[in-house]
Amino acid sequence: MDTAVKIRDLQVSYSNETVLRCEKLDLFNDDFVSIVGPNGGGKTTLLKAILGLIEPQSGSIELFGMSVREGKFKVGYIPQFFNYDDNFPVTIMDVVLMAKVSSGIWGFISRKEKKQALKILSDLGLKGLENRRISELSGGQRQRVLIARAMATEPQMLMLDEPTSNADSAAAEGIMELLKELNKDMMVVLVSHDIGVVSKYVNRVVCVNRDVVVHPTSALNGISINNLYDSEMVVIRHDRQCCENKEFK
Amino acid sequence: MIDDLYNLYLQYQILFQAIFAGILASVSLGIIGTYIVSRRISYVSGAISHCVFGGVGAGIFIQNYIGWQWFDPIYGAIISALVSALIIGAVTASGKNRDDAVIGAMWAVGMSVGIVFIDITPGYFNIASYLFGDILLITGKDLLLIIVVDIFSVLAALMFYRRLMAISFDSEFAAIRGVNIRLYYILLLCLVALVTVVLVRIVGIIMVIALLTMPAAMASGFVNRLWHMMVISIIINIVFVISGLILSYHLALSSSAIIIIILGAFYLLVAFFSRRRVNTAAN
Numbered sequence: 058m059d060t061a062v063k064i065r066d067l068q069v070s071y072s073n074e075t076v077l078r079c080e081k082l083d084l085f086n087d088d089f090v091s092i093v094g095p096n097g098g099g100k101t102t103l104l105k106a107i108l109g110l111i112e113p114q115s116g117s118i119e120l121f122g123m124s125v126r127e128g129k130f131k132v133g134y135i136p137q138f139f140n141y142d143d144n145f146p147v148t149i150m151d152v153v154l155m156a157k158v159s160s161g162i163w164g165f166i167s168r169k170e171k172k173q174a175l176k177i178l179s180d181l182g183l184k185g186l187e188n189r190r191i192s193e194l195s196g197g198q199r200q201r202v203l204i205a206r207a208m209a210t211e212p213q214m215l216m217l218d219e220p221t222s223n224a225d226s227a228a229a230e231g232i233m234e235l236l237k238e239l240n241k242d243m244m245v246v247l248v249s250h251d252i253g254v255v256s257k258y259v260n261r262v263v264c265v266n267r268d269v270v271v272h273p274t275s276a277l278n279g280i281s282i283n284n285l286y287d288s289e290m291v292v293i294r295h296d297r298q299c300c301e302n303k304e305f306k
Numbered sequence: 307m308i309d310d311l312y313n314l315y316l317q318y319q320i321l322f323q324a325i326f327a328g329i330l331a332s333v334s335l336g337i338i339g340t341y342i343v344s345r346r347i348s349y350v351s352g353a354i355s356h357c358v359f360g361g362v363g364a365g366i367f368i369q370n371y372i373g374w375q376w377f378d379p380i381y382g383a384i385i386s387a388l389v390s391a392l393i394i395g396a397v398t399a400s401g402k403n404r405d406d407a408v409i410g411a412m413w414a415v416g417m418s419v420g421i422v423f424i425d426i427t428p429g430y431f432n433i434a435s436y437l438f439g440d441i442l443l444i445t446g447k448d449l450l451l452i453i454v455v456d457i458f459s460v461l462a463a464l465m466f467y468r469r470l471m472a473i474s475f476d477s478e479f480a481a482i483r484g485v486n487i488r489l490y491y492i493l494l495l496c497l498v499a500l501v502t503v504v505l506v507r508i509v510g511i512i513m514v515i516a517l518l519t520m521p522a523a524m525a526s527g528f529v530n531r532l533w534h535m536m537v538i539s540i541i542i543n544i545v546f547v548i549s550g551l552i553l554s555y556h557l558a559l560s561s562s563a564i565i566i567i568i569l570g571a572f573y574l575l576v577a578f579f580s581r582r583r584v585n586t587a588a589n
Contacts, residue, residue, distance in 0.1 A: 108482050134482050145344055145475055146529045158472040159484045166468070190530045210483065 059086045060122075061214055061244050062107060064269075067116035069102055077102045079116070079269035084261075086213070089240045091255045092248045094265035100248045103265055104218060108134055121213065133207030133243075135200075135217040143192040149202050150174060150187040156209035170209075177208045181235065197228025204235070215239060217247040221254055233258050321555055323449075324441040328547030330452045331504050334459035336540030338501045339522035340532065341494055345474040348519045350398075350495065353409045354390050355502045355514035357416030361386025362436050362506075363423030371427045379436075380451065383506060387499035390416060395492035439510030439562040441551065448507050455500045462497055463536065470494060471532050508547075509562040516566050520573045521546070527580045546572070 062084040069077040077099035084090055094100050105111045107118060109125040120128025153174045154166050178187055181201045186194065191202060200220055207215055215236070221229035229251075236245050237258050249255045256262070264270045342348050365382025368374050390412060398405045424431055435443055462470075469490055472480040477487045498518075505514045525538035550565030557564070 110478060110481065129482055130484065132482070134479060136476065136478060141476070142344070142346070144526050146526055146532050146535050147471070147475055148530050151471065151531065152475070154468070155472040155475065155479060156483065158468050158480055188530070206479075 060084070061086050061088070061120065062246075063117075063119040064107075065117050067106065067113050067118065069099070069106055069111065069113045075114075076267065077106070077265070077269070078267060079103070082263065082269055082271065084244065084246065084263075086244055087240070088244050088246070088261060089237070089259045090244075090246045090261045090263055091252075091259040092246065092263045092265055093250065093252055093255075096250070098266040099269075100265050101218060103263075103269065104216060104246075104248055108132060108216070130210070131213040133204075133210050133212030133215045135203045135207050135215065135220060137218045137222065141191070145191075147191060148188050149178065149183065149191060149194075149205075152191055152202055153178065153187075153206045153209050156206050174205070174209055177205045181205050181208070195228070196223035196225070197231060200224060200228075200232055201235070204232075204239075208239075212243060214244040214246065217245070219249060220247055221249065221251055226254075229254055320442050321551065324444060324551055324561070325548055327441060327444045327449055327452060328508065328551060329544050330449070330456060331508055332540050332543035332547060333456045334452075334497075334501050334504065335517065335543050336521065336538075337459045337463045337536050338494075338497050339518045339539055339543075340525070340536045341470060341474060342498060342518055343522040343526060344532065344535070345494075347498075348515055349406070349409055350394055351498050351502055351518050352515040353394065353413040353416070354387050354495075354499050355506060355511045356413045357390035358383045358387050358503060358506050359420035359436065359511050360416040360418075360423070361420070362433075363420030366431050367423040367427045370429060370431075378447070380447070380503070380507075383503045384451075384500070386416065387503050388496055391495035391499035392492065395488075395495045399488045399491055435510070436506060437510050437512055438560060439506065439508050439513065441508045441547075441561050444507060448504075451507075452504050455504050458500060459497060462493070463533075466490065466493070467533065474532075509565060513562055513566050516570065517543075520569050524573055524576045527576060 060083050062082065064079050064082040066081075067077070067079040068075055092100050092103060102111065106113050107120070107125070109129045118125050121131055122128075150171075154170065156174075157166060157170050160170075175187060178184060181204060183198065183201055183205060186198070191199060194202065200223065204215070204217075204220075217236070220232050220236070224232060233254060236247070239245060247255065247259075252262075260273070262272045264272060342351055361382035361384070362379045363382070364386065365377060365379030368377045368382065369379065394409060394412065397408045424433060469480070469485055472483070473485060473487050473490055477491075481487050501518070502514055505517055509517050521539040521542040522535060524542055525535045529535045529538055546565055546569045550568055551561050553568065554561040554564035
C-alpha cells in the first residue's frame with residue numbers, strides 16, 4: 058500500500074497561537090477518508106496545509122513522495138460552494154476548463170481538452186449543461202461541476218471541503234455514492250461535520266481538534282466523538298456497513 | 307455668416323474629437339471594468355483614482371516650482387497611479403492586513419498630498435478639470451495615452467483571459483493549479499491604474515469609480531460568459547459616453563456629470579427590472 062499523504066511533526070500557528078498539531082499522519086492510495094471535528098478545530102487548516110495554501114511553522118508534508126509544491130498537482134481540490142459569486146458570468150464548461158488554467162501562455166484550450174471535459178461532464182451526469190451559467194444549477198449539481206473540474210486535473214486524490222453541506226439529503230447521498238465510485242480509481246479525502254452521512258462510506262476517520270487523531274470507522278464510538286466535540290453528541294451507528302475494510306496502522 | 311459656420315465647425319470638431327476619445331476609452335474601460343466588477347475590487351479603483359490627485363499635485367509642483375516645463379501633470383498621474391497599485395497589491399496580497407482600512411487610508415492620503423502640493427506651488431491652478439474631468443479639453447497627448455492603454459488592455463485580455471478569469475472566480479483553485487496569483491493580481495491592478503488615469507481626463511477623479519463599475523455591472527445581468535460581459539460593457543460605455551456628450555452639449559452642462567447621471571439612471575432601471583425578473587422566476 059503506497060503512502061499518498063505523509064505528515065510528520067506538523068505545527069501550524071496563526072500569530073503565535075497553535076491552531077493545528079499533527080505528530081504523524083499517513084493516508085494511503087486507496088483510502089476513503091473523512092476529516093471530522095468541531096468548527097475552528099483546524100479541519101480546513103489541515104486541508105490547506107496539504108494543498109500548500111498555508112505554510113506550516115514546522116514539520117513536513119509529503120504528497121506521493123514529493124514536496125507539496127510538486128505533489129499538489131496530483132490533488133483534485135473541491136472547495137465549498139458558497140464561496141462563489143452567483144453573478145459571476147461563467148458557463149459550466151468555463152469552470153471545468155479552469156483545471157487547465159496554466160497550460161500555454163495564451164491560455165487557449167485545445168479541442169482535445171474540450172472533448173475530455175465533455176466526457177467528464179457526461180460521466181458525472183451533467184451532460185447537456187455545459188453552456189449553462191453555474192448559478193442556474195441546484196446545489197447538488199454545482200457540487201458535481203466542482204468534482205468535474207477536479208477530475209479534469211487528472212488527479213490521484215480528490216480532496217473535498219464539506220461536499221454535502223449545500224445539498225439536500227438525497228443529493229448528498231448521490232454525491233457520496235459518486236465518490237464511492239470514484240474511490241475505485243483514486244483516493245478520496247473529505248472534510249465533513251456530518252459524521253452521520255459520511256461514516257457509512259469512509260474507511261477511516263481523521264479527527265481534528267487542534268490535535269490530529271486517526272480512527273478506523275469501527276473504532277468511532279460515542280466516547281471518542283464526545284471527547285472530540287467536548288460536549289454530548291447523539292451518535293447514530295451504522296454497524297451494518299461499518300466494517301473495517303483496512304488494517305488500521 | 308461664414309464666421310458663424312466656421313465657429314460651428316470648430317465647436318463640432320471639439321465634440322467629434324471628444325466622441326472619438328470616448329469610443330477609444332470605452333474599449334479598455336469595458337475590459338478592465340469587467341475584471342473590477344467580477345473580482346469586486348471597485349473600491350481599489352476608487353483609491354487609485356484619488357491617489358492620482360497626489361500625482362497631479364506633484365506634477366503641478368514640479369512643473370511650476372521646480373521649473374521642469376516638460377513634466378506634464380499627467381506623468382505625475384501615471385506614476386502615482388502605478389505606485390499606488392503596487393502598494394495596494396503588496397499590502398492586500400499577503401492577507402494579513404486590514405485591506406479596507408489600508409485602501410481607505412490611501413484614498414484620503416493621496417488626495418491630501420495633492421492638495422498640499424498645490425498649496426505650496428505659487429500661482430492659481432484650475433484643478434477642476436482633474437476633479438470633474440472634461441472630455442472636451444482632451445489633447446492629442448491624451449488620445450495617444452488612451453490608445454496605448456487600449457493596446458495594453460486588449461493584449462492582457464487576449465493573453466491572460468483564462469488565468470485572470472480563473473483567479474477572479476476562484477483564486478485558491480488557480481493557486482493550486484500553479485498560477486502565480488499575486489503576480490496576476492498586481493498586473494491587473496496596474497491595468498486598473500492606467501485605465502484610471504485615462505478616466506481622470508474624461509470624467510475626473512471623483513467619478514472614475516462610477517464609469518468603471520456601472521456598465522460592467524449592467525452587462526453582467528445579460529451574459530453567461532466573461533468575454534461577452536466585456537463586449538457588452540464596451541458597447542454600453544460607447545452608447546452612454548456619446549449620448550451623454552451630445553445631451554450635455556445641448557443643455558450646456560458638464561459632460562462628465564451628465565454621462566454619470568444618465569448611466570446611473572439606467573443602472574437603477576436595469577437593477578430594478580432584473581430583480582423583478584428574478585422574483586417572478588422564483589414565484
